[in-house]
Amino acid sequence: xxxRGGYGLIPEQTLAGLSGMDVLExxxxxxxxxxxxxxxxGFTLREITPGRAVFExxxxxxxxxxISTVHAGWxxxxxxxxxxxxxxxxxxxxxxxxxxxFKISLVxxxxxxxxxxxxxxxxxxxGKRAATAEARMSDQAGKxxxxxTTTCIIYER
Numbered sequence: 001x002x003x004r005g006g007y008g009l010i011p012e013q014t015l016a017g018l019s020g021m022d023v024l025e026x027x028x029x030x031x032x033x034x035x036x037x038x039x040x041x042g043f044t045l046r047e048i049t050p051g052r053a054v055f056e057x058x059x060x061x062x063x064x065x066x067i068s069t070v071h072a073g074w075x076x077x078x079x080x081x082x083x084x085x086x087x088x089x090x091x092x093x094x095x096x097x098x099x100x101x102f103k104i105s106l107v108x109x110x111x112x113x114x115x116x117x118x119x120x121x122x123x124x125x126x127g128k129r130a131a132t133a134e135a136r137m138s139d140q141a142g143k144x145x146x147x148x149t150t151t152c153i154i155y156e157r
């Protein structure tokens with residue numbers, strides 16, 4: 001699942017002058033690299049609009065736990081990424097954010113046989129200092145696999 005702009009970090013000087021939407025649209029268009037965790041995790045940002053983000057990923061055996069299902073940490077990482085991008089897409093240049101807390105509920109086991117999964121996140125609330133978002137992960141048939149909520153703190157660098 002190679003990203004067009006590759007994987008890496010965007011220099012701080014570049015980030016400082018861009019809105020969240022500018023960065024995220026640039027990642028999808030290949031102008032900016034996707035974060036390294038997406039390469040290792042086998043998932044990527046597919047769609048972005050203000051307050052909404054969609055990620056897709058392929059469960060891999062490398063992510064299995066001892067009972068031969070995908071570890072909850074992988075599911076949490078995909079959903080946290082989607083919710084964070086839903087929040088980031090609403091931030092002006094010079095504003096940053098970080099996850100303060102999130103909760104995940106795992107509804108069905110995920111294995112390599114599950115195939116491509118989709119994590120869709122939507123902004124619930126955005127203030128000056130905090131934002132909340134929710135996300136759902138589903139398989140290709142639309143079956144719910146997991147859902148999550150987050151609170152992010154917003155700050156200036």
